Amino acid sequence: MNTAIDHATSRDFLESLFQAAIAAAKPEDCVARNLPERPKGRTVVIGAGKAAASMARGVEQNWDGPLCGAVVTRYGYGVPTSRIEVIEAAHPVPDQAGMLAAQRILDLVSDLTADDLVICLISGGGSALLPLPLDGITLDEKQAVNRALLASGATISEMNCIRRHLSKIKGGRLAAACYPARVVSLMISDIPGDMPVDIASGPTVGDPTSCQDALEIVSRYRIALPDSVLAVLRSGAGESVKPDDPRLLRNELRMIAAPSLSLQAAANLARARGIHAYILGDRWEGEARDVGKVMAGISFQAATQSSPFQLPCVLLSGGETTVTVRGQGRGGRNVEFLLSLALALDSAPGISALAGDTDGVDGMEEIAGAYIDASTLSRAWAKEMQARRFLDGNDAHSFFSALGDSIITGPTLTNVNDFRAVLILPQA
Known part of the structure; x- marks a missing residue:
């Protein structure tokens, strides 16, 4: 399968899928x-x-x-x-x-x-x-x-x-x-x-x-x-x-x-762009950070074994995770998922992801979600930011805002809940 998507354009690609999901619920x-x-x-x-x-x-x-x-x-x-x-x-x-x-x-x-x-x-x-x-x-x-x-x-x-x-x-x-x-x-x-x-x-x-x-x-x-x-x-x-x-x-x-229809719209767009798209379900629940760890394991398997998914691919999922607030941070279940995912991936090459709430508001913030890739942790270290501390403090919004990786849509005037997309590209 030929694709024009590479590491430099992965964020734009994932944002286009997010917008397609939102548009399907207009x-x-x-x-x-x-x-x-x-x-x-x-x-x-x-x-x-x-x-x-x-x-x-x-x-x-x-x-x-x-x-x-x-x-x-x-x-x-x-x-x-x-x-x-x-x-x-x-x-x-x-x-x-x-x-x-x-x-x-x-x-x-x-x-x-x-x-x-x-x-x-x-x-x-x-x-x-x-x-x-x-x-x-x-x-x-x-x-x-x-x-x-x-x-x-x-x-x-x-x-x-x-x-x-x-x-x-x-x-x-x-x-x-x-x-x-x-x-x-x-x-x-x-x-x-x-x-x-x-x-x-x-x-x-x-x-x-x-x-x-x-x-x-x-x-x-x-x-x-x-x-x-x-x-x-x-x-x-x-x-x-x-x-x-x-x-x-x-x-x-x-x-x-419904969430399933929005995920299907994103999958259709991905396939039109030459990317295999797999919908992993629209009923994901549980602690956001735990879902991040699970998604990291699935992504590692796909990236290293090309199994059970064919590369290049995007893994799509929806649902509504939860955050048990223990820290003093700004919260947000989609960004907490992403920060946990980034830590579990540990800068693995070829994997990027976007997660956001389709209503444009993740938690209490006027921010839909965020984006990660293989450079996320190294860019944080360069700013003397310890990702683990931000996760422990339920403060992922502050983390991604400092990196310029927040996704801001403004009011979308609809709501079919969480949208998650993990893009996995083959390595040379």
Whole structure:
């Protein structure tokens, strides 16, 4: 297989794959292909997530009848709309604006009839953007819960199980509030396995988990929660709407974009450029640094044995890893993966990699991810930077920023979670 990709152009090549993955989840295009038919009655558009505003614009551009509504998205992710109100709020730690937006959305669906249609636009980030706590829990306490969850090392599914049982709107409660109207949820998945109940904590999806399940997760990870929160879980007051609830009978879910489709778009581009592309799956989870070590082992095998992959090749994967925060650094699961990968590869020639979050924000930073190659560690040493110390301090963003290897996209207005690409070139 002939290829024009070499060590000098590997970063540009990997960035082009990342952009192809993001483009495959462009909300306006995905929405246009999946709109339901017009109802006899009103059409109300609601939603939440990092892609919610661009999804709302997609509805407006392709809907041939009257509509109204409101969606909430992350600060900086709003886009101009004419009929659907766009509200911006905080992510990943919720704020007052998000709580007011959640109440506004509930108010919009409070008086619907069986002739009405609700189009619910759901994407990653919606959990933090719909922070309407149950009675007895304050916003400050909900913020404390989110911070504790983000630092716990729990998987996204486990975190969302807890969130569903502390909310007036998650865990199927939003769909129940829309009854008896028909509800069509257009969903962009950022969840390993694309489980609808976990995307934005499932506001329109019946929840098979229980308060007891949430308590077991709290115990497993020794998560310190406010007493009022524990009281809600222990009393059962936070029980969610279950899948067999009759209020969900007219509820339809449509998955319009997902990590697997974005990985396939990147693979298609790589093959068009003469590079063998292998998708290793879109459900990678676990500690980011451990995933980095595993990927290093796979990459070494390919680089030295041309097995089980044919060179030159790119190894693609997605999912959502976790970072158990122990240091005082800036965090970021994609950059922590990359720094661990770089240390495990130990400057092995011919291997470069890019990892980033498709929403443009890795952790708490307005940075999507970063890039590594065989020169990463030597360039760090030249600046008297010890990579191991940065990894131990959960401070990979500072490491890559100092090297000029951060990947900054700005708001992408979509979110299909982590993207990882490892390029392996044959050595002369």
